[in-house]
Amino acid sequence: MLNPHESSPTCGNPIQKAQSNKDLHITLIGTGTIGLSFAAFHLSHILGPSQLTIYDTRPDVTQYVEENISNFFETPPSTASISNIRIAGSLEVAVEDAHVIQESGPENLEWKMKLWEEVEKHAPKDALLWSSTSGIPASQQAQNMKDKSRLLVVHPYNPPHIMPLLELVPSLETSEQVIQRTQDFWSKRGRVPIHIKKETTGFVANRLAFALLREAIHLVNEGVVSVGELDQIVESSMGPRWAVAGPFKSYHAGGGPAGLEGFFTNIGGTVQEYWRDAGTVNIGDGWEDKVFRQANETYGTVDINERDGITRRLLEVLEEEKGKRK
Template structure:
């Protein structure tokens, strides 16, 4: 049986990914770049064409040198055998409480006693998914940001029942994988990255809906201002730098009335609203089917150059 001590010999660890959608494949690719033995990775999915799907889709997430690993990855259509030797079970299934809740009961019954249980959910907290577990302290949210084989962020969101050992082993393992795990202090709807992205998207939808800008103009605005800015320094650090000697406090003293006016005037569109036809139509017309390979190269290069600049000037690099 493979070691399940994830604080030790990670390279020989067995990992099971549940769900062969985009996030599952991207995380599978991330693990494959570290595992010594590709057959230590198992992908579970009920789709009947799982093998051909993996052979066709997984290589796109991997560098050329790792394409030969793909046929060695283990595939399974049911959980018990797939998790029985696993050190990590990482769930990337549908956003459905009944599915996840039933899954964890089954996983818990068959996985080794010290295996880590990670859910990639973007919205269903561990405290709801763990309701039927014998030992709810084992489950933790490890929320990736698409595409997670490239973007380093993982939001680590324990439930009130999650054990400190599960938190620590999860964070330490992901750091050793070159990832950026950020531990949230409490569960909160949508976690942090999602809340920030969705609140900005809501205002973006409002501005397109009001005819102030088009979808493409709005994207151009982000790509030529906040995107490059926040790739280097998040909003607090950026605004603090922009505030001169007074920092963030000085900045908000100067522009506070405008900021408050923007907040008071923020759009309040809702899912299912009349904006959908206009916005979805503009998005389809502007972008159609997109080149994900170019996106992946660009995201990777942006992360690299920021690290290079920080290294060159001696800043601390994570």
């Protein structure tokens, strides 16, 4: 019997853990880094044997999982807890009594289409079907399925056994109920599931990161800063800031009583000047009203003291932790 507190890789709320379904059966397909990381996460949240099933076509799958799963824990899990993992010998056996099936297989459309076609034949009718893909929309993966309403992308931020974000990206055919059940599953486990409303290329987190990465490459390529200096800049400014309050909340706070609109009144010229300089395409007209209104409705007046208090603590911990490891 697994003790979820013995070797927990996460820091979730124990109350939320206790609410986990004792009879829930989770099946993971694929044992790459993402698959094993999800396995580690679930191992520390399930309560009994055979609740976690792994399926992979590699012939040495049992040995491979046994040898590698420990890498995803701070304190290695006990043999007993690893033995709670069931390795399935066939896809049929893997999915036949599963409530949740998540694939983290190759980023290959044909492979995924074929997989879901097979899964659909053997899985219970109400099993949730999730793909970890970072780029292939559910609408494409579901092409050969009879019931396309159960499939959606559940894209983690690597590694999922540590990072809280899950991007839920349904197709137009995914049912509301399936989206809701998926959100509940992750929220109960202390994670941050966000429903992405459109199947945008790269979803949201990667789009944001790649926008910044493009500018980062440009600055290094132009000799403005080095790779190491650029990272130091981010680690000592945006990183800790955005860990505490995202970009909109931060700029909304920066604008004082007038919020995000005030920020753009004060510094919008510089922002526009940079956008021009970077040659970005026009963002379109009329975004201001929508975005400013949402910022006001979401945040009202930001408590700067709260933000600063959390930031101080965060920076102290970073200095301590990085110092310890030097």
